[in-house]
Amino acid sequence: MVKLRVNGEDRSFDGDPAMPLLWYLRDELALVGTKFGCGVAACGACTVHVNGDAARACATAMGDLDGQQVVTIEGLSNDGGHPVQKAWRSQNVAQCGYCQAGQIMQAAALLKQTPNPTDEEIDAGMQGNICRCGTYQRIRAAIKAAARGAV
Amino acid sequence: MARISIEQPSRRLLLQGVAAGGLLLALRLPAAAVEAAPEAKYGADAMPHGVVRDPHVFVSIAPDGIVTILCHRAEMGQGVRTGLPMIIAEELDADWAKVRVRQAPGDEPRYGNQDTDGSRSTRHFLQPMRECGAAARMLLEDAAAARWGVKREEVAARNHEVVHAPTGRTLGYGALAADAAKLRPPALEAIRLKDPASFRYIGKGELGLVDNFDITTGRAVYGQDTILPGMLFAVVARPPVFGASLAAVDDGAALKVPGVVKVVRIEGTPAPAKFQPLGGVAVVARNTWAAMQGREALKLRWNDSPHAGYDSEAYRAALTETSRKPARRLRDEGDATDALAKAAKRVAADYYTPHLAHAQMEPPAATARIRDGACEVWTSAQSPYSVRGEVAARLKLPIEKVTVTCELLGGGFGRKSKCDYAVEAALLSQAMDGQPVKVVWTREDDIQHDYFHTVAADHLEAGLDAEGRASAWLHRSVFPSIGSIFAPDPKHGMAFEVGMGLQDTPFAVPNLRIENGEAEAHTRIGWFRSVLNVPHVFAMQSFAAELAHAAGRDQKDYLLELIGPPRQIPLPQGTEPTQYWNYNEDPRKYPVDTGRLRRVVELAAEKADWGRSLPPRHGLGIAAHRSFVTYVATVVEVAVDDQGRVSVPRVDVAVDCGFFVNPDRIRSQMEGACVMGMSLAMKSAITFKGGQVQQSNYTDYEVCRIDDAPREVRVHIVPAGIEVPPGGVGEPGLPPFAPALCNAIFAAVGKRIRELPIAEQLKA
Ligand code: FES
Ligand code: FES
Numbered sequence: 001m002v003k004l005r006v007n008g009e010d011r012s013f014d015g016d017p018a019m020p021l022l023w024y025l026r027d028e029l030a031l032v033g034t035k036f037g038c039g040v041a042a043c044g045a046c047t048v049h050v051n052g053d054a055a056r057a058c059a060t061a062m063g064d065l066d067g068q069q070v071v072t073i074e075g076l077s078n079d080g081g082h083p084v085q086k087a088w089r090s091q092n093v094a095q096c097g098y099c100q101a102g103q104i105m106q107a108a109a110l111l112k113q114t115p116n117p118t119d120e121e122i123d124a125g126m127q128g129n130i131c132r133c134g135t136y137q138r139i140r141a142a143i144k145a146a147a148r149g150a151v
Numbered sequence: 152m153a154r155i156s157i158e159q160p161s162r163r164l165l166l167q168g169v170a171a172g173g174l175l176l177a178l179r180l181p182a183a184a185v186e187a188a189p190e191a192k193y194g195a196d197a198m199p200h201g202v203v204r205d206p207h208v209f210v211s212i213a214p215d216g217i218v219t220i221l222c223h224r225a226e227m228g229q230g231v232r233t234g235l236p237m238i239i240a241e242e243l244d245a246d247w248a249k250v251r252v253r254q255a256p257g258d259e260p261r262y263g264n265q266d267t268d269g270s271r272s273t274r275h276f277l278q279p280m281r282e283c284g285a286a287a288r289m290l291l292e293d294a295a296a297a298r299w300g301v302k303r304e305e306v307a308a309r310n311h312e313v314v315h316a317p318t319g320r321t322l323g324y325g326a327l328a329a330d331a332a333k334l335r336p337p338a339l340e341a342i343r344l345k346d347p348a349s350f351r352y353i354g355k356g357e358l359g360l361v362d363n364f365d366i367t368t369g370r371a372v373y374g375q376d377t378i379l380p381g382m383l384f385a386v387v388a389r390p391p392v393f394g395a396s397l398a399a400v401d402d403g404a405a406l407k408v409p410g411v412v413k414v415v416r417i418e419g420t421p422a423p424a425k426f427q428p429l430g431g432v433a434v435v436a437r438n439t440w441a442a443m444q445g446r447e448a449l450k451l452r453w454n455d456s457p458h459a460g461y462d463s464e465a466y467r468a469a470l471t472e473t474s475r476k477p478a479r480r481l482r483d484e485g486d487a488t489d490a491l492a493k494a495a496k497r498v499a500a501d502y503y504t505p506h507l508a509h510a511q512m513e514p515p516a517a518t519a520r521i522r523d524g525a526c527e528v529w530t531s532a533q534s535p536y537s538v539r540g541e542v543a544a545r546l547k548l549p550i551e552k553v554t555v556t557c558e559l560l561g562g563g564f565g566r567k568s569k570c571d572y573a574v575e576a577a578l579l580s581q582a583m584d585g586q587p588v589k590v591v592w593t594r595e596d597d598i599q600h601d602y603f604h605t606v607a608a609d610h611l612e613a614g615l616d617a618e619g620r621a622s623a624w625l626h627r628s629v630f631p632s633i634g635s636i637f638a639p640d641p642k643h644g645m646a647f648e649v650g651m652g653l654q655d656t657p658f659a660v661p662n663l664r665i666e667n668g669e670a671e672a673h674t675r676i677g678w679f680r681s682v683l684n685v686p687h688v689f690a691m692q693s694f695a696a697e698l699a700h701a702a703g704r705d706q707k708d709y710l711l712e713l714i715g716p717p718r719q720i721p722l723p724q725g726t727e728p729t730q731y732w733n734y735n736e737d738p739r740k741y742p743v744d745t746g747r748l749r750r751v752v753e754l755a756a757e758k759a760d761w762g763r764s765l766p767p768r769h770g771l772g773i774a775a776h777r778s779f780v781t782y783v784a785t786v787v788e789v790a791v792d793d794q795g796r797v798s799v800p801r802v803d804v805a806v807d808c809g810f811f812v813n814p815d816r817i818r819s820q821m822e823g824a825c826v827m828g829m830s831l832a833m834k835s836a837i838t839f840k841g842g843q844v845q846q847s848n849y850t851d852y853e854v855c856r857i858d859d860a861p862r863e864v865r866v867h868i869v870p871a872g873i874e875v876p877p878g879g880v881g882e883p884g885l886p887p888f889a890p891a892l893c894n895a896i897f898a899a900v901g902k903r904i905r906e907l908p909i910a911e912q913l914k915a
Contacts, residue, residue: 015409015410016409016410016440016441016444019438019440023439023440026376026439027384027438027439027440028438030378031369032369032372032375032376032378033368033369033370033371034369035373035375035512035513035561036375036439036514036591037512037594037849038594038848038849039593039594039595039848040594040848040849040850042848042849042850043512043594043849045512072369073368073369074368074369074370076368076369077368080364080367080368085367085368088363088366088367089359089363089364089367092359092360092363092815092819094228094360094363094366094367095228095229095230095562095819095820095823096226096227096228096511096512096513096559096560096561096562096563097228097362097366097371097559097561098373098511098512098513098559098561098562099512099561100366100367101366101369104367122857123857123858124858126856126857127856127857127858128856129856129857130512130849130854130856131512131826131857132510132511132512132562132564132827132854133228133512133562133823133826134822134823134824134825134826134827134855134860135819135822135823136826136855136856136857136860137822137860137862137863138819138822139857140857
């Protein structure tokens, strides 16, 4: 039995310990804000926070989550008011939006560690998150806006 | 031979049908039927179900004044859910803060055409949506005048209320809604549109995206996200080689996987299968993970396929060989053969572009439930009405018994015009006695079983006179046709394929010949953003720069000289196959206008400060093209380091899309097109060996990431009044990017790229 917290709520899981967190969130908890993009930790669409650090839910086995804290896009703020979320709206970053939950979770983790990232630090921090619509320029601008507190 | 079996709509309708996903029978139309076709229809009128402008269909107003506007076109990132409702809100004089947008279900008889591809939504619906909003405003004014018992001319709508000018009385839209709902909309001729000078939303680009909040909080729902009570989850093992059928399946181990409920065989449809599934074996389970594990445990044997020999290397050699031999002529002006023979200098080059996968971020997914003889589908689809048609045909239900709820698309790019995944979901719900089943495509499924962007070989030859001016131009393109998914392989390009950057070559060269050679399709070919413009413009615009180099001239100046003086190019209006398609728009309304093409070249060059001094190993390249009746020129600055690594510090894009609605989304589409252009220029390729796709995920089918995307894309929009009809925006930004990049690379390091992707070509 795996006991974990998801967005502040206690949960327990006794299924296949090899099941990735992604499918537990999406299929069992109906937390579908965390997206499926590749399943092999290559795109970042499924990015969540585990104990405050960005993690790929598709490559995180349920068996490894006992006692851990998971936060998904639904739990990043209760009113969409996280500075990164606000910056994303002010820059109209999204196109299709499918990658953006992952981008936002990754950016929030980056800014927590590096409150004023340089372009190179943004590249390094966000390199694992693909946006096929090609919103990178606005993602960079939004991260800088959030870092400046200009939202 | 079976010819027309259903009806004989006009040729244009049929041509449209290809892009629109309609039945493709035009290929077999006898010549006489073509000649006898009724007067051509264009634009929205030529689309199935045309346009609807009834305000009662699109607009509803609650007593509290909240205006709900339906968006009937699919949102896939192009911003249509903001743009079309903005047009209605503008003419309605609504307060945008009180506007909500809802997505219409798939129902073309009610909403008009919903087939969201071909960069058509604003082009076809700007006018009807203006008329719809204006009619709604007039109904509110009528209701207010009646309520007050005053003359119609004394009242006017103003920002969500109607004002009685003589007395200053006002009534809010909410208070008038119930009365207005009972009124008949005005006749089309009676509709009074706003003066565009008074627009406050259209053309401004100041409104946030309607889905911003939901997207940034994880509430936005896509086709992968459907949740229904009692829902099951499925993944499908599809034939590894196109055309292979299942020989045998051993599902013993799969059924033992905890959570697996059933293994179901899906019959494939013999080619041409249009949008019907490839067939295979589905594993239905209690969650996606169990279904995936079950699929791993299947033991499958497949029959041989006639396409088992498909090998990209051998195919490329054959395509290239064909491209060097005379072929079907699509345009023939002057005498290119003679002019080439007499030229002071001859230049020839071969270009090659591979298959591509769309690789939109959201892999295909659909959920279906069958109850009381009716099938409900929830999915992300570019053409929800064709989902209904395909599902109905497969389940043998009348189309009225199939409904489609349209979720957001996590990217489309043409992939989600083809609804094979929705048909799979319907078949699986049927196999599960109507229980809801969600079919999830994994990324591997998506990359391996796409409707691939075609592969193309383009051969160009030119003759230059003593002054370096082009006296002859020959462009021959060879590629397997999208027509092969709709009908027996036509082996030549369809009108809409050769009409994209081949037949419409905009150059003022006296001896010009355009040809299209024969090629066979060995996989599912489908349209991908910008379609055939991608290979054709890569070749045409690279070759233009090669000629500039051969003539010792500046690329930009030479390009302008090739384009020649401002004029409208008369393109063939004869019969198939040589008739020019013109994106199915009226050539009188949307001519090929070299003046507009020149203007974007000049604007991009000016904004990019063409000729500016650059650091060593940096270079500027330019390319321009009209596609989807919009003109785009792109200037790329590239840097190639001494290891051959390529980066793009800056891009300037000039776009003339006629009258425009939301400049913020024009910018975002151009920005995105440059990133996609960078991906296909630098990295992406689908290759086949033994009939199988050799790539499977973003690990080996690579696309740009933040660190290798163009750093800054500056977008310059040509202003235009309402009298300039709108052009497309979603696609036209893509074609010029790759040739502009390759021309820049040549300027930076003197290496000419003739094959995409660049991959390791610049590495020492
Ligand atoms: S789905 Fe997890 S990284 Fe792509
Ligand atoms: S916004 Fe569409 S994939 Fe990023």
